Amino acid sequence: MSGSTLIKRRMNKENWKAYCFLFPSILIFAIFMFWPFIYTVYLSFFEWNLISPTKEFVGLQNYKEVLSDPNTYKIFGNTFIYIVILLLLNCIVPYVFAFVIDLILKRFNGFYKGALFLPAFISLVVGSILFTWILNPISGPVAIILGWFGLEMPNWSKTDGWVISVLSLITSWKVFGYNFIVLYASINGVSRELIEAARLDNVPLWRIFFNIVLPMSSATGIYVLIITIVQGLQYVFTPIKVITQGGPNYASSNAIYHAYHEAFVLYRTGHSAALSILTMVIFLVLLIIEFKYVERGIYYEN
Template identity: 30%
Template sequence: MTLVTEKEPRAVRRSASPGRPRQRAGREAVAAWVLVLPFVVLFLAFTAGPVLGSLGMSFTDIRQRDLRTPFAVNGVGFDNYAKALSDETFRKAAFNTAYFVVLGVPLTLVVALAAAVLLDRGVKRFQALFKVGYYLPVVTSIVAIAVIWRFVLSPDNGLVNTVLGWFGIQGPNWLGSTTWAMPSLIAMAVWRNFGSAMIIFLAGLQGIPQSVEEAGQLDGAGSWQRFRYLIVPLLRPTILFTTVTTGIGYLQFFEEPMVMTQGGPLDSTTSVSMYAYQQFGFGNYGLATSMAYILFVVIAVVTFIQFRLLREK
């Protein structure tokens, strides 16, 4: 009996070769690295390099006069960090930043959520117009907004004090008072930034199935009960995202006091970012970078706490 075997097609024999998949994977890896090489070079040159360089500067006594001989500076360990933490103005700036964040973030999120609920449930006509109107301050230059608000809060002929004067109320010097300067900056920041969180909240609300509210309504839950016990828990991931992003932004607030108050009066609106910037201007590069990294650690810790408290359970 003769055994007849059919010859395998060439394509099958080629694919069965163990070396070809390996060669193809190698070529794909090379092609991938070629495509990402520009990003890697730019990242190392303009992000990772400066970050590592500034971290090294924070442990030296480098000043403006040392720029021509940057490798001749002396290491000082954690002296810059100790000096920053013992600086009375830096502690005042840290308190101002905490004040701005503790009041500003909750107010921004509450206003944003209220506007999102209003657009999702109440306003049906011209909804797109309201979205654009609320979001427009977010994409407007913060410097332009700060200049306009400085005129609005002017003690002599500002819009706010003019309106208060119609009711016989003498408005204060909003930006020149140690009592009202920071609340004024917080009010401006809430007005400018709530539109961004509102858009995110609105997307979260529209992603909740209508059947959830219908089930709660059938169980006899009122509007507030449905919102408190059904909608808000389902919005937990959205609340986490907006809280983290808003908190990180507010911890770094800089343009508002820089343009509107220059940190005054009596350093009542000086922020950590602004004070570190001023130290850079004075040529205290080691001290300034240590302040920046203290702020970085605070941001990381606050973000970690927010994730722990608001994560899904």
């Protein structure tokens, strides 16, 4: 038997071992990800209320009704606003904090890291209730303090604009610490010699951040960017559910919550499935754009 034949047999044997090790993971993915996705696509072509034993085939009617509903565009607009606010609070701000704490604040470094990460251990439901009390426009601590200066706190849960801002703040309070720790670890891995050489040359800190730290930690930065966009869809669901239930008049709803509301409150499963598929398509397009234009300038050695 030739040596090449033995190598091929050994490679085939190793391949089968690899497939056997992968099979449990593939099975879990198939049950909990691929099948729900296929079933959602299937439901988007039917009219069903989750109770009836039969489903009525309506073709593309659910998609037409979703796209012709003005509330759909309002909800997608809300989703975009959530993502923008969360990108500011959960991507840009923790980047700056991580840079300052790692390179400028030398004392109490561990305390700052622990304090910023602490809210990550607290349930978002508990955080939502806590912020509801703190920001109560009548009897909350913030309203009382503003009253000392003759200022009145707006009824944010019933006001367009304010409600999205506050719900984004609640979500950021929960997830800020995780993003901060990830970015801090990345910045901490940037060459100290390079940074010290720049400081010896009297390079301003803002230039060190933009010209050295940001490019060399960009791989982690893009990860946090994508995670933050996902948070704009998923994490904000909890404060919406606990505090506003999508109100007032869909002013605080986002794409994920509205899909839930359509299916499990209004029992319009076809509409919910169609909205879910449209949401997935939009974010797939955004992901493709990100890979095509943003990934080119990423530095992966750190």
